[in-house]
Amino acid sequence: MNAQAVGKSAPDALLAEPRGWEKIRSTLAAALYRSIVTHMPLHWVRQGFLRAAGMRIGRDVAILTGTTIIRPERISVGNGCMIGFDSFIGGEAGITIGDNVNISSQCLMLGGYHDPDDPNFVAILKPTVIEDYAWLATRVTVLAGVTIGRGAIVAAGAVVTKDVPPYAVVAGVPARKIKERNPEACKYDLAYQPWFF
Numbered sequence: 001m002n003a004q005a006v007g008k009s010a011p012d013a014l015l016a017e018p019r020g021w022e023k024i025r026s027t028l029a030a031a032l033y034r035s036i037v038t039h040m041p042l043h044w045v046r047q048g049f050l051r052a053a054g055m056r057i058g059r060d061v062a063i064l065t066g067t068t069i070i071r072p073e074r075i076s077v078g079n080g081c082m083i084g085f086d087s088f089i090g091g092e093a094g095i096t097i098g099d100n101v102n103i104s105s106q107c108l109m110l111g112g113y114h115d116p117d118d119p120n121f122v123a124i125l126k127p128t129v130i131e132d133y134a135w136l137a138t139r140v141t142v143l144a145g146v147t148i149g150r151g152a153i154v155a156a157g158a159v160v161t162k163d164v165p166p167y168a169v170v171a172g173v174p175a176r177k178i179k180e181r182n183p184e185a186c187k188y189d190l191a192y193q194p195w196f197f
């Protein structure tokens with residue numbers, strides 16, 4: 001992406017494209033992770049690499065194999081989180097994931113989009129927040145700039161285009177509320193690190 005703008009609704013993410021050594025480091029880390037490290041069947045190897053690349057990762061976290069991570073230094077993952085196989089985390093504008101968040105396999109978290117009416121096809125980057133105890137079921141897509149509230153559930157295959165309120169259960173394309181979750185359920189500690197996955 002050559003042209004880039006930060007979304008107007010991104011007050012705390014006035015993040016310019018990294019330059020010079022920072023850009024080389026970030027891009028190389030993402031490329032090495034995607035092509036080699038993500039396939040290594042040991043959590044500590046993968047997470048050690050991502051931490052060295054600047055990603056903030058809490059304790060008891062599992063980031064399963066096959067995941068692609070862009071701009072790891074702009075991504076933060078809390079304690080007890082699970083990120084499933086083959087997910088995509090586009091951290092260009094920052095992605096903050098709280099504690100005990102369950103992201104099932106093949107989810108996409110996008111960092112931005114292009115302005116189709118701009119002659120430079122400018123990229124608009126917006127930060128994404130996924131709060132504590134949220135659960136994204138399999139193959140959910142989260143568009144840039146969205147906040148998924150505490151304890152919210154996004155049903156399989158949904159595309160999230162707007163903020164999801166706390167404890168809402170949303171489904172479909174675009175995702176719409178289908179019911180509410182019991183807030184009292186959000187007390188567990190996820191500590192799931194399956195061997196060799």
Ligand SMILES: CC(C)(COP(=O)(O)OP(=O)(O)OC[C@H]1O[C@@H](n2cnc3c(N)ncnc32)[C@H](O)[C@@H]1OP(=O)(O)O)[C@@H](O)C(=O)NCCC(=O)NCCS
Nearest residue numbers: 104105136137138139153154155156157158169171172178
């Ligand atoms: C989130 C989820 C668990 C909700 O399931 P649920 O509580 O049983 O939901 P319900 O059956 O009460 O559904 C309520 C309504 O939403 C609809 N709905 C449920 N899931 C849907 C989905 N993924 N997409 C679109 N609509 C959906 C139902 O058809 C139902 O509609 P109706 O009232 O017109 O009949 C489920 O949608 C889901 O995503 N399951 C997959 C979980 C998964 O990914 N597991 C693997 C990794 S852990």
